[in-house]
Amino acid sequence: MRILSALRFNQSIFGAGERTSAQEGSMRDPVLKLLVPADPVRDAIPGSHPDAPDEGWATPISDAFAVHASDGTPLQSLIDSAQGNSPFHAVVTDFDRRLDEAFGRLLRSQITEEKRLEATGWYGAYLTRLYAVAHGISAFRREVDMLIRTWVQSPHLPDDLKSPLRTLIRPKRNPAGYGSSLLPLFDSRTEPITGRTTTPKLAVRVKEPELSTDRQGQGDQILLVIATDGTTMSRVSLDFPLIREAMACVDDHVGLTDLVDVTAPRLERIRASRLQSSHLHGAEFCLADGDHEVQITQRYTKES
Known part of the structure; x- marks a missing residue:
């Protein structure tokens, strides 16, 4: 039988x-x-x-x-x-x-x-x-439904997708406490600093990104546009793997699925774009040491 x-x-x-x-x-x-x-x-x-x-x-x-x-x-x-x-x-x-x-x-x-x-x-x-x-x-009907809604509502993101995407792109160091997000300056990868650090790390404090979408032609491809203070930082494909990874994030905590190997390179490019020299002017630098952050004041002098 x-x-x-x-x-x-x-x-x-x-x-x-x-x-x-x-x-x-x-x-x-x-x-x-x-x-x-x-x-x-x-x-x-x-x-x-x-x-x-x-x-x-x-x-x-x-x-x-x-x-x-x-x-x-x-x-x-x-x-x-x-x-x-x-x-x-x-x-x-x-x-x-x-x-x-x-x-x-x-x-x-x-x-x-x-x-x-x-x-x-x-x-x-x-x-x-x-x-x-x-x-x-x-x-994965929730993710498929969200992908369809995202395409239909472009260039606006569905409200219930914005927060998970921000968490995925810019996870907070301590979701239960202070809400800063730090990117290390000299690490081999742009993995955000989360939790306690065993050694002091120089990092840049990342502002909350402005998210929108851009539908490409008449096909089903849609791009996620990430901007800060009105300046576009990067554009990446917003497809099923990225939406599924984002919807695994709950209450400012980053989730993880079996598609992490597909989404990780794109997230790496998004975060690396924030560390370009052209985007660091006026950025807030700090030293992450243990559970604390020491603010570093950046001073600019006019060239003679």
Whole structure:
């Protein structure tokens, strides 16, 4: 039945086969190469709002596996929790019910704990895809929705994206305390100074950037424009990886995703542009030592 389940549309579209893993299939099939990253199992966000793009949706699935055997099965629990107008009722077939019964019989049989966990993980992924496809949910739908909104609202950034982008570009040294952001002057990389420093570091205090966007032609490319005091510092591509990395930032704390290797070079260029000599005139320099900052006064003298 696991082999047959791989033929279901809501499973095969993401390359979820019994004999071949999705990763192996995506290397051979050009269609799966595009669809495997959209597998909802990769981004099952807790919540109970499957029809709201900015909300979570996967809690009913995890709750379905928490029911006691005497209270029903995971599928039946998921059906009972779905609202009367939910499209999930329409996608459940006799095959799904028989698969659900087979899963229940397997758990009641004498199997090892390892086999039990493996079967539960597989069936959980099956129901996740079944439920998500019924509601039109793909992986990272929040980020995709934000990318579309950003393109539509250009040159203005959506309000709920501005703060995460500023945090990603200009993280505060101590989000819970003072809000300064420091870039080291003589480090090999322009990684902002966060937390306590073990050795004194000469740094420049970075002002809050002014962010806007620039849509390129009629395509889907959009550029993020970073400016300070009305002067454009840099322009970088604002695509899915950068938006996903930004939306991982919470309450002035920098987040981290598996796309950090893609976004890191662009963030490096943004911060390095602030350290160009033409942009350092009148900048605030300080010495970061431990938890403290010592302000350095910069004096200018007229050339004779």
